[in-house]
Amino acid sequence: MVVGGLSPALAREHHLRWVLEALDAAGVEHFVVPGHEPLASVVAVEERDRDRVAEAITSLCEKVPGYLVPADKPRRTSANVAPAIGVRGGELLRDEDVVRFFTHLVAPESKRKPLGSDHGCDIEFWSRPEEVLLAPRPNRVTRWVRGGEMRTSAPSHRMTPLLSAFSDSEVNGTHPTLDVFLTPRPDEIDFPxxxxxxxxxxxxxxxxxxxxxxxxxxxxxEADGVGRFHNRDELRFSLRSLHQYAPxxxxxxxxxxxxxxxxxxxxxxxxxxxxxxxxxxxxxxxxxxxxxxxxxxxxxxxxxxxxxxxxxxxxxxxxxxxxxxxxxxxxxxxxxxxxxxxxxxxxxxxxxxxxxxxxxxxxxxxxxxxxxxxxxxxxxxxxxxxxxxxxxxxxxxxxxxxxxxxxxxxxxxxxxxxxxxxxxxxxxxxxxxxNLSLGYAEVSSPELEERLAHFLEDRRHHVLCINEAGFVVEEDSGEERARRTEAVTRFLGERFPVPGPCEKT
Incomplete structure (x- = not known):
């Protein structure tokens, strides 16, 4: 599916909203849970509602081509992924304690791999032994809640550290949850x-x-070197990266x-x-x-x-x-x-x-x-x-x-x-x-283009730095410097293609 302005946070929010809307339409009671994976969302339903949850997901897939994967299995292994509609999808919804719903999302400007399973919505089936609801796995707050726990609603930033109170509303929607999950925790960063x-x-x-x-x-x-002041529009792309990866x-x-x-x-x-x-x-x-x-x-x-x-x-x-x-x-x-x-x-x-x-x-x-x-x-x-x-x-x-x-x-x-x-x-x-991973490229290096090509394919680094020291290499012709500038500009446009909200339209 093509989504304008797509980011990891927006992919997360889309998956969450789709599942919640489907559960609402099917009359299934549910609440959002603060899970351990910042990029994914978690929704809890009762074990006894499995059949109605399956109906809800089937209805959802009439407008969203969805997939399911067991939450404890590698999501990038195709053998573990099944279309949400079909025999295998039905088996997962019937047998697994936690399944993840996702689809593949791309931005209209992007030629890279879509966002998908990492940003999906986990559906947890909670059991009810006696007077409590018991989670099938740990979350950030509690493993069980009493049946009469106060219901409330809260913005998404209370469920994931990927967001904050200052995040845009399109990625920070308000959803149903339980009051116990809003308990302030010592590990939360609440300062701006x-x-x-x-x-x-x-x-x-x-x-x-x-x-x-x-x-x-x-x-x-070197204090007056051309490279120390040269502008290749890096700021525009750095701001795009900030919007994408630090909302x-x-x-x-x-x-x-x-x-x-x-x-x-x-x-x-x-x-x-x-x-x-x-x-x-x-x-x-x-x-x-x-x-x-x-x-x-x-x-x-x-x-x-x-x-x-x-x-x-x-x-x-x-x-x-x-x-x-x-x-x-x-x-x-x-x-x-x-x-x-x-x-x-x-x-x-x-x-x-x-x-x-x-x-x-x-x-x-x-x-x-x-x-x-x-x-x-x-x-x-x-x-x-x-x-x-x-x-x-x-x-x-x-x-x-x-x-x-x-x-x-x-x-x-x-x-x-x-x-x-x-x-x-x-x-x-x-x-x-x-401890963060850095990918570093020096503009004057003969390996520049090789490094940039590597950065397009290898997504392990948290931060990239495309640095130019103060000196311009004297042997470089104007043509060579222009070639390097073109290589950097091309890389930035391909790696960060989605315009940010602070760019003029």
């Missing part, structure tokens, strides 16, 4: 999480003029220097454009072309959530992620150490600015805590807390001020949201290592 991007359009003539006016100032050549995010803040992407719908209620002038308290620091300086001021965004993720626009989510991938329910952040190590020794004039900042971070942590960080961080969205960023600003005021004042990357910068925050928070018992 925002996302912050920094973005620049290097083709904007006014921005180029501002940059040219200061390019005579002394700075490392729990509250608000997206895009930090720019008097620029707005031409395709962005600035009237969308969950997107804000933030100018550099809104976050820098010293106008002498502007304009700035130093991402470290801009990053040092992110926690001064008005209205920003206390917990937020910082994305570079070359970071793309590649599969569904949950708030718990980035934060613990008690507010502790997660960070993602890389196998790459910080170069040894003190800062020298030969150091690249990125390495100099890491060395400066290391020195501050050594002086403050007596430990020596050795690992860099992966290019995975950075989980941050405003209170920790404010504390770092007060703890290291001179370093913080110098970074904010450096118009281009410099050897006395510190890299705060991408590294120092995580080391500092870890040392003060407010951060722990996380």
């Amino acid at each position: 999480v925002d996302v912050v991007y920094t973005w620049v359009d290097d083709t904007d003539p006014e921005w180029r003029a501002r940059k040219a006016a200061y390019s005579g100032e002394e700075h490392h050549p 729990w995010v509250r608000t997206v803040h895009i930090v720019t220097d008097r620029q707005v992407p031409e395709w962005l719908d600035t009237a969308h209620p969950r997107v804000r454009v933030v100018d550099h002038r809104d976050i820098f308290d010293d106008p002498e620091c502007l304009p700035t072309f130093n991402s470290r300086a801009i990053e040092s001021r992110l926690h001064h965004i008005e209205g920003l959530a206390d917990h937020f993720l910082y994305f570079n626009d070359d970071m793309l989510l590649a599969r569904p992620v949950l708030p718990e991938h980035f934060f613990c329910s008690n507010g502790i952040t997660r960070f993602f150490p890389s196998r790459s190590v910080i170069p040894p020794g003190s800062v020298t004039r030969e150091d690249r600015p990125v390495d100099a900042a890491q060395k400066n971070n290391r020195d501050l942590i050594r002086e403050r805590f007596g430990t020596v960080p050795t690992q860099k961080m992966k290019h995975i969205p950075y989980a941050l807390r405003r209170d920790i960023l404010l504390e770092i600003e007060k703890e290291f005021p001179e370093w913080h001020r110098n970074t904010a004042r450096n118009r281009f990357r410099a050897h006395d910068d510190i890299s705060i949201p991408s590294a120092l925050h995580h080391h500092y928070a870890h040392q003060t018992a407010r951060a722990v290592p996380g």
Whole structure:
């Protein structure tokens, strides 16, 4: 079936609504259960209603070409999957304690594999020994409920961590459940999480003029590298990935220097454009072309959530992620150490600015805590807390001020949201290592196209990063650079084809 604006969350909601509507039409009592699989939904019915449930599914399949699979069997093995209408489908509804209903859904823009069994609706048959209803398997709250348990209704975000109170209503419908399932749990993340991007359009003539006016100032050549500012519309596709795979995010803040992407719908209620002038308290620091300086001021965004993720626009989510991938329910952040190590020794004039900042971070942590960080961080969205960023600003005021004042990357910068925050928070018992898979491609690499082709087929990575270092390879012709840009643009369009809600129509 073709579904406009399709996402994993929308596929989940469609399957749930179809099953609930079918059960309602058949007069079968039911309630939604918080299951253990975030992408799937769960509906409970009584064991004694099996025949009427089978009739309901048969009626549903008159409009939806549905399939059934036992919940405890591998869903990608065709031998376990049966058409919902037919002998095998009837056997599953008669004999299994839990069956999953699903169909295959595709977006009109997509040429990739459809969404299906992972996003289906589980139908659980609950037994009734004496005065209780007994679940056939564990859920997130209770294995049994009393027959007179209070019935109520609740939005889908109370049943899955894939959603939040801020998720769009089309994926966050209100459905019947039991009051016991709404008990607040200590593992639930109920605080809002925002996302912050920094973005620049290097083709904007006014921005180029501002940059040219200061390019005579002394700075490392890499700080002015073309690749550090080049725009391939990555932000558009990163936002698409965010809508697809993190529908729990509250608000997206895009930090720019008097620029707005031409395709962005600035009237969308969950997107804000933030100018550099809104976050820098010293106008002498502007304009700035130093991402470290801009990053040092992110926690001064008005209205920003206390917990937020910082994305570079070359970071793309590649599969569904949950708030718990980035934060613990008690507010502790997660960070993602890389196998790459910080170069040894003190800062020298030969150091690249990125390495100099890491060395400066290391020195501050050594002086403050007596430990020596050795690992860099992966290019995975950075989980941050405003209170920790404010504390770092007060703890290291001179370093913080110098970074904010450096118009281009410099050897006395510190890299705060991408590294120092995580080391500092870890040392003060407010951060722990996380575990997400990263797929990384360097634009200047001769293996670029091979890596991008791999990313189209292999969906194991949680995050993709298509990074371009500051330098343009001198031997590259303009034709070669154009070829690489075309390869990246083609990949982004094919991997993230579904427009997001904040794009102009």
